[in-house]
Amino acid sequence: MGSTFLSLHYHIVFSTKERRPFIKPAWRSNLHEYLGGTIRGLGGIPEIIGGVEDHVHLLVGLRATHCLADFLRELKKASSTWAAKNHEKDFSWQDGYSAFTVSWSHLGAVSQYIATQEEHHREIDFIAELRTLLEKNGVQYEEKYLL
DSSP, X not given: OOXXXXXXXXXXXXEBGGGOOOOOHHHHHHHHHHHHHHHHHTTOEEEEEEEETTEEEEEEEOOTTOOHHHXXXXXXHHHHHHHHHXXXXXXXXXXXXXXEEEOXXXXXXXXXXXXXXXHHTTTXXXXXXXXXXXXXXXXXXXXXXXX
């Protein structure tokens, strides 16, 4: 064992292009499994994956050597290709993403939040949810990039 000790967890959120409701319940769990396998293949740890028809939430453990932007580019590219080939020919993800660091002491709460996405979105839409996440995490944003 070396002398480097890490606890690097990220809550990552991204949506389908134009927030189109592509991710149907019939294959949503397959997408989440594919995302998890791809995360493992990229050297990360998929802690929980959830979402609804127009976006996903991931809680992911990464290594110090990971570059978040590169990791997400590869994850989104692979999963977009898979979804378009196997389920929805016009499928693609939005260009950007949101990522928030999560401390060890908050992993349970974030996991529960991700696990209850379908219930959560009966009351709030994706844009309102994203606004809340950005504000809660102190991220400044321009409204035009949310719409």
